[in-house]
Amino acid sequence: MDATAGPAPARAAQGERHRLVYRHSVATRLTHWIATLAFFVLVMSGLQIFNAAPYLDASDKSDPGRRVVDIGFTTNPSGNPAGYLRIFGFQIPTGHALGFTDDGLGSETGRAFPGWITLPGYQDLADGRRWHLFFAWIAVIAGLAYIVAGARRRDLALIVLRPSDLPKLVPMQLYYLRLRREPPAYGKYNPLQKLAYTLVLFVFAPLVVLSGLALSPGIDALAGPLTTLLGGRQFARLWHFAAMVGLIGFFFVHVTLVLSTGVVNNLRSMITGSYELGKHEGLGP
Template sequence: MAVMETTDENTMPARNTRLVYRHRWPLRLMHWINVLCLTVLLMSGLQIFNAHPSLSLGHASNDNTAWLAMGARTDENGVPRGVTRIFGHMIDTDGVLGASTVDGERSVRAFPAWATLPGPQWLAMGRRWHFFFAWLFVINGLAYVGWSVVTRHLTRDLTPTRNDWRGFGRSILDHLKFRHPKGEAALRYNILQKLAYLGVVFVLGGGIVLMGLAMSPRMDAVLGWMVDLVGGRQSARSWHFVIACGFVVFVVIHVFEVIVTGVFNQLRGMITGWYRIDEDDKP
């Protein structure tokens, strides 16, 4: 822990700042492993989705059961235009979903090439990447839960207290007004952060892994009860996709919050562990 005073060029009054060792190295390591895993899983998952660009409910997948489908229509000039059908409603998504340009040529594909790994169209390798990083994601998640229990990070830092619940409404208003904790208060998770992290780990994380297993041809023979519970293998595929979208929403909000609360300070905290607080700021 270090204390320093800073003064700007205009000789403004010095401010007392303090560096606090906020994140231990196991937490930082697991965080960045998750960043890598989620990035590759999303992009390789889109690669797999492109091979069958529709989502259905039940056990079968066809035009009658699909609630989401991405494809293309041919315009009057014979050029494919991308369209997305959601619950029977057609939406023009040309250039992004359904049809996009690859190497200067129009290509009919659900998601554009820049959003997929390991290449524009490589299903077999995409599946290998997806399964490898899925298991790394699972192992890392289990390690995080185990570490959180042993170090009491789960109960001390992430479990909401009575005071947290009492301030639930205020926390929502503060976020809507972009009013974030300062000083010592910035070192503690608020109720919305706690619920978000718990939801991501145990609801989204657990759910996407279970749905991935349920729709796997090699696993659904063992987990047939779970396939039936969610309504069929195609339903499991749909839930897998929806939960993945939930991860994307979380990441977007998370990155936004990092930016508005001080991107360099936040990144330093998650890379080196040291986080700077201004002791002159009031919570």
Template sequence: MRFFAQAFGFFNWVGISHFINLLFISLLMRSGLEILSAHPRLYWNDGCDAGSEWLKFTRKVMPTDRLWTAADEQEPFSSWLALPGHMNLGMGRHWHFFSIIFWILNGVIYVFLLFAIGGWRRLIPTSLSIFPAAIHTVWIYAHLHLPPPGHPYNPVQQLAYAGIVFVIAPLMIATGAAMSPAIAARFPRYVRMLGGRQSARSIHFLGLVAICLFTIVHVTLVVIEDFPANMSYIIHGRHALEGLSVAIGIGGLVVVAILHVWATQVSIRDPRWVQRTLGIAIEPVRRSLLHRLRSRQAYPRSAISAYFIINGRPPESAEYQRMTQTNFENWRLEVGGLVENPLRLSLGELRAMRSCSQITLHHCIQGWSGVAQWTGVAVTDILARSRPLANARYLVFRSWQEAEPAVTYYEVIDLALASHAQTILAYEMNGAPLQVAHGAPCRLRVETQLGFKMVKWVRSIELVEDYRQLGAGQGGYREDVQFYGPEAGI
């Protein structure tokens, strides 16, 4: 009986948190690489100026003789490395945000218990003497010797563990939040404190590298110093039952590996199931944290990007081409559905309405960004003219662009997003009429959302009660086909 009581000591909270952390941090690493593959360049400037990247994972060079879009930048990372690999950004994002919820929850519980039972003394240095002691310990390691065991950690281990728990982990959360368009729009000063959106992205990547290096060194030292004893401390919480602790430790690693294989295979085989299942946990959290945030951006003209990356290929239909030849004189914006007063507005009529102008930071789901000035009509003014019915809840924006043959590109936003002061139909960019490459004659701007929600080459607006009857019922073409989430605040 005593043996079983001791054996179940592996439910020690440190041991449990180790394996939970291992599972979710490894899922975060692999899904993060999948996200990086969508735009495998890192910058220190928010304009993502061509050639200004400090690190890239692609040999592609933008040609000068043909249209080059952000989608052409993508690189297919292997499924052995990324989750799920092979340019599946939607699945990568789902696994990333699902994992971050439980990684943060595990971390909060770990830190709470660390302070509740006094375990913080093992990690947080209480004397400056630890730094010369750490240098001496590094010198011992450099000579391929093992330093004397600490109590319970030697100086280098203590500094490394404290750095990961109290510096790197919070920094990863802070920089991850800064890449959210909703947070960046509501708290622009916060993003500027980190050097901008792309600086936050670069720091986030460097944090990933630091965690990878720490993991490699940590596992190596656990193995070479005294693997059975170290596993008993990790799993059991004290030096006892070494054999059982090693078996549990190895078994835990096998389980984590199996879960990774399963996650990769199910994401490739049945992405819709992954989208819906992980969305049960993800979407309520994203919506509750981000959906109510309103943009307060007012960048100076000096911040406008020298080059704003093109994303998406312009419509090729004969009707759209004829409109471009007449400067869109025969273009009409149709507003219908659940409205009292259907509208059919020309570009001239839109320009005659009250205009709004804003200089804001654009966030592409692929990772690049850019600052531009947008001038147009507030969507609330269009709604005021059309007078939505009481049961209208969503706006469906349809494009002249065919995402695939006979399939119109569309996206959905709700009335709450439509009511934002900086939600506009823009017909000018940087003080000039919108160019075809950027969505002429007008494009949607919703400054708290990712770029894929901001329909270009707008054709019509339809107010509906429920979007689940449209397309595959996910809230937009990207959500239907590329399995993005309907909440695009991050």
């Protein structure tokens, strides 16, 4: 059982000012930072790989008629190239940010994602794949180790969103928006944290892994129903990309909250494990 969930309310009742708890186990902290590194490498090398075929189709084989996302560029009458991003047929001009952009070597070229966000910076599908396929293993191993360690310490049970948390989601959001004075009672994690972590651990992460595997012709031959279930190989590429967008969305929300809710305390808890509970934390289920 976690230290924060049990005795914390009693200590709070005693009016203790500094409620320092051991919040994250070594396994949690280690896998967190390994997964962070892997996440950066996988996103950057993934965008490098995407650049080789900068479009996503909701189909098995490539089919321009079912194109959902497309990044490219057009050259205007005066001869200047300008990028575009097309989503569901809506064309968004992207100038020199996407489509015609930084080639990673100090110049510009026709290329979906710019060199500053790809790995390697210059266009090189072979090396992008090398990074991606190595760190995919790292991410999966770290993810499984996190789940197993969390399940053994019963931490995982505290992070999963439960039906009883659902009515607390809106009050918690109102509290974050300062439209409500007190948050609803919660334990180690508040209901919105549970929602975010549950989505990442049990929706986005499995989806990103399974859709990635479905892209492999070798795995498709071994486990055909997987690719079919995802709508085919090109659709699996679309799922893979969508899950990445979900994970990037989580990343920004996560970092914003880490920074805005006591950055030193938050970072310390993920480095040494030690965390000082806020006045509302650890009081409820």
